[in-house]
Amino acid sequence: MSFLTRDKQDHVLLLTMSSPDTRNALTGPDQFEDFEAVCAEVNNDMSVRVVVLTGAGSAFCAGGNVKDMRDRKGLFAGDPFDQADAYRKGIQRIPRAIHSLNVPIIAAVNGPAVGAGCDLATMCDIRIASTTAMFAESFVKLGIIPGDGGAWFLPRAVGYSNACLMAFGGEPVQAEQALQMGLVSKVVEPEQLLPTALGIAEGIAANPPHAVRLTKQLMRASEKSSLNELLDMSAVYQAVCHSEADHMEAINAFFEKRPGSYRDT
Numbered sequence: 695m696s697f698l699t700r701d702k703q704d705h706v707l708l709l710t711m712s713s714p715d716t717r718n719a720l721t722g723p724d725q726f727e728d729f730e731a732v733c734a735e736v737n738n739d740m741s742v743r744v745v746v747l748t749g750a751g752s753a754f755c756a757g758g759n760v761k762d763m764r765d766r767k768g769l770f771a772g773d774p775f776d777q778a779d780a781y782r783k784g785i786q787r788i789p790r791a792i793h794s795l796n797v798p799i800i801a802a803v804n805g806p807a808v809g810a811g812c813d814l815a816t817m818c819d820i821r822i823a824s825t826t827a828m829f830a831e832s833f834v835k836l837g838i839i840p841g842d843g844g845a846w847f848l849p850r851a852v853g854y855s856n857a858c859l860m861a862f863g864g865e866p867v868q869a870e871q872a873l874q875m876g877l878v879s880k881v882v883e884p885e886q887l888l889p890t891a892l893g894i895a896e897g898i899a900a901n902p903p904h905a906v907r908l909t910k911q912l913m914r915a916s917e918k919s920s921l922n923e924l925l926d927m928s929a930v931y932q933a934v935c936h937s938e939a940d941h942m943e944a945i946n947a948f949f950e951k952r953p954g955s956y957r958d959t
Contacts, residue, residue: 695712696712696728697711697712697713697724697725697728698710698711698712698728698729698732699712699750700732702742703892704896704899705741705742705743705744705896705899705903705958706742706743706744706745706746706892706895706896706899707732707736707742707744707745707746708745708746708748708888708892709732709745709746709747709748710747710748710749710750711747711748711749711750711754711755712750713750714749714750714751714752714753715751716756716759717749717751717752717753717755717756717806718749718750718751718753718754718755718756718811719755719756719757719758719759719811720755720757720758720785720788720810720811720814721758721759721762721768721769722768723784725788726784726785726787726788727787729787729788729791729792730787730788730791733791733792733794733795734791736795736796736797737794737795737796737797740903740957740958741958742797743797743898743899743901743903743906744797744798744799744800744895744896744898744899744906745795745797745798745799745800745895746799746800746802746888746891746892746895747799747800747801747802747814747818748801748802748803748804748887748888748891749803749804749805751805752804752805752806752826753804753805753806753807753808753811754801754803754804754805754806754807754811754814754815754827755807755808755810755811755814755815756806756808756809756811757808757809757810757811757812757832758785758809758810760836763836763838768780769781769784769785781841781842785810785841785842786841786842786843788814788817788842789813789817789842789843789846789847792814792817792818793817793914795910796907796910796911797903797906797907797910798819798820798895798898798906798910799817799818799819799820800818800819800820800821800822800891800894800895801814801815801818801820801821801822802822802824802887802888802890802891803815803821803822803823803824803827803829803878803887804824804826804827804884804887805824805826805827805828806827806828806829806830806866807827807828807829807830808828808829808830808832808866809830809831809832809833809836809840810840810842810844812829812830812831812832812844812848812860813831813840813842813843813844813847813848814842815829815877816844816847816848816850816851816877817843817847819910819913820879820894821851821872821877821878821879822878822879822880822881822882822887822890822891822894823869823872823873823878823880823881823882823887824869824881824882824883824884824887825869825870825881825882825883825884826869826884827868827869827872827878827881828866828867828868828869829860829866829867829872829877830860830864830865830866830867831844831848831857831860831861831864832864832865832866833861833864834861834862834863834864835864840861844861845857845861848860848861850917851876851877852875852876852877853875853876856875856876856877869881900953900954901944901954901956902935902938902940902941902943902944902954902956903940903956903957903958904934904935904938904940905935905938905940905941905944908931908934908935911931912924912927912928912931915927939957940954940956940957943955943956944956
């Protein structure tokens with residue numbers, strides 16, 4: 695059975711991490727390959743305009759396998775060179791895959807997001823939390839560092855000071871505190887989590903898909919571009935958008951006060 699179950703509803707793809715018995719822990723190559731595969735599928739399928747990621751059961755994602763750490767198995771076997779290579783060829787495939795997504799991805803955080811699970815949430819563009827959610831950048835509690843890119847994603851999600859507070863202390867952050875620090879955009883009751891996340895996704899998916907994908911690329915580029923570089927890129931992307939049929943359809947829909955009808959190619 696695939697770790698990520700897929701449920702496409704119109705233009706929204708719901709991905710559910712489906713290993714509730716392990717609290718959706720990220721433990722092996724099958725899971726890493728699954729993230730890579732689904733991200734590649736989405737990038738090649740214009741009918742998918744938004745992705746929502748959530749977890750089955752009571753947890754969003756419990757992170758890595760602490761038993762394997764103790765027993766020096768799997769990702770944690772061998773000498774330091776073996777382990778570094780295992781991280782590069784293992785769990786680090788997930789941040790690379792998600793960061794390569796051309797469409798927005800929303801994390802619907804249904805419960806604890808711990809260690810790599812916390813980082814997984816920060817890899818997403820938008821985060822919505824249940825009142826039962828908890829976030830813990832808890833690597834230091836085990837005497838390790840965020841080996842999956844958390845030190846890159848977390849400061850971009852909450853700012854440097856809050857990221858340091860979470861990463862140096864390793865203490866859990868409850869949903870309301872996560873909202874206050876900007877880690878999540880909304881906190882809702884558990885039964886409203888998926889309807890809220892899917893509602894946001896559907897609102898995004900109703901927009902011209904080329905414009906959304908190009909906006910996503912600009913947002914990502916802003917992380918490493920100078921203002922002048924981003925302005926140049928924006929000018930090019932804007933010219934492309936103005937030449938798209940979807941642009942005129944959006945203009946006509948605006949004046950005719952109706953939803954737009956956009957193509958999936």
